[in-house]
Amino acid sequence: MNKEVIFSMNTAFRGEYIIHGYSYGKGEKAACIVGAMRGNEYQQLYICSLLAKKLGELETQGDIASGKEILLIPTLNYGSMNAKKTKWISDDSDINRSFPGNPKGPATSRIAAALLNRVKNYSYGIQFASFYLEGRSIPHVRMMVTGNESTSLANLFGMPYVITGMNRAFDTVTLNYNWQKKGAQAFSVYSSTTDTIDDESAHMAVSAVLRFLTRMGIIKYDCHGGFISTTLKESELVSVKADEAGFFRKLVGINQEVKRGQLLAEIVNPVDGTVKAEIIAPTDGITFFVQDAPMVFQNVVIYKIIRRMHQ
């Protein structure tokens, strides 16, 4: 393993801020893996820590293919994690909204530019991303529709689902989008959680990456074949919203088959304890995402259901 400095800068009060990368194997830039970009992405950093251990073992055993290099960058924003903040510690900007970045711009823009410059020539880019809604989701691989995306490659992760999404307004300033625009095959790997550790789905994410690297001939690793992924468009997920605000009493978790008309959850009045709303499944399907906040606002998305899908 070779440790390198991806980016460094001085801070006003905390000394030097350094983002490190760790490369395994030597040669062609085969795959790059990027972890936590925000201060609340504990699960994403945890996955990187598990992966780093595995990659170190594989390198020691000589199981990284000759002439192939894997670069792992576990965290870009550990300062915010230490300060218990989500966005950049000094100005609340977001690294994953700063791409392609500007080496002469503000700190997050400089980090984005330095990162993209370092990782742009890798054939495969993998980011452990956090789901944009607060809650738990089925582990999946997401690709943006940019014209360069390949869902058949995404299937090689062996995750339960591959989701393709049209670009949202902010997607053009994310790592994934800009990575693809630079010519890499870029994948966002989503685990079940963000700000809490879920060991099972963390290990699933690690296995998925190792499986992908094996199938691309970058490492030698005997692993389970995983899932034959089901590919979905993001638009095929039905959003179920809270009709009322209050305590969210969840009755159905993620990855459960539900029937149209089934009671999914209740919204409870926080003052008198009465049930303000019953949340009913609008379709048959499988719960893909479930909110996990104790209380919810009105109109918040609390479930996403894969329409008419059976286990």
Add this chain to the structure above:
Amino acid sequence: MIETVVSVDLMVEEEIKIKKNRLAPDFLHGDEKRICIVSGMYGDELQGQYICYQIIKRIKSDFDKLTGIVDVYPSLNPMGLDSRTREIPGSGMDMNVIFPGSKSGALGEYTASCVFDDIKGADLCVDVHSSNLYIHEIPQVRINSNGADELLDYAGKIGLDMVWVHPSTSVLNGSLAYALNNVGVKAMVVESGVAYRIDQKYCNKIVDGLFAVMKDMGIWSGRVPEINPSRIVYDKDISYINAESSGIFIPEVSIFDRVGKGDTIGTIVNVITGSVEEIITAENDGIICSLRDYPVIEEGSLIARILGGEADE
């Protein structure tokens, strides 16, 4: 008349309500022009609160001069304003990247969609911002370069110190102005001052300018102050000065100051060693149109922008 544009239940015994004040003549002919003045999208930007107050106050005090419809939306992010939070509290979403919003989205996207639908059909929308906590800005209009030809006439008539035609995120993809321009509503952003403060001089200038535009549109028949035309500025006219060190910034110039190439803008000092880390100098002649207000600096922090070219003549 005060109307609720959208109402959403919060978690405990509270509703979030985005309201507007519609000011219209008592008898409408059906062909009146409509201007929407929007503010409070970021909870730390307060200039718009004073501006909205003054617009409504002046119209009410001379109501018979009102010949069109003025919709004033002072607080698009009421929870943010109350909690001194820039983004939407809870989700932490930046409201100005989610327009046109979505009726099936979460709180921010849903409210954005309702506000967007309410504004649609207006002849002009002015989204009034302040700067953020870090940078002091001269009063200016920002418009999207894509629709600049149609917007420049209105933008110039507000008479602020510059009209910046540029592709920044404040007028691009996902912003209210960009989304409105996409559906044929002329929309522009007004920016001035610094967050958490109200600069009455700047605000009064903006209010005067908005009345001048309303008069030009046939919405207001009252007297308006004489407005000097704005300078139209493009990205090429503005140079950026970013810090290359971290520490405390001590300015040696003020906003609107004229500087020459090589003049000192300020210094960045290291507090514990008592040393100067960097002397910031102007890279070209011009006027300081943006200046760092928040003194803690890190490498890359924007220190100043200089408006060069003919403004210095």
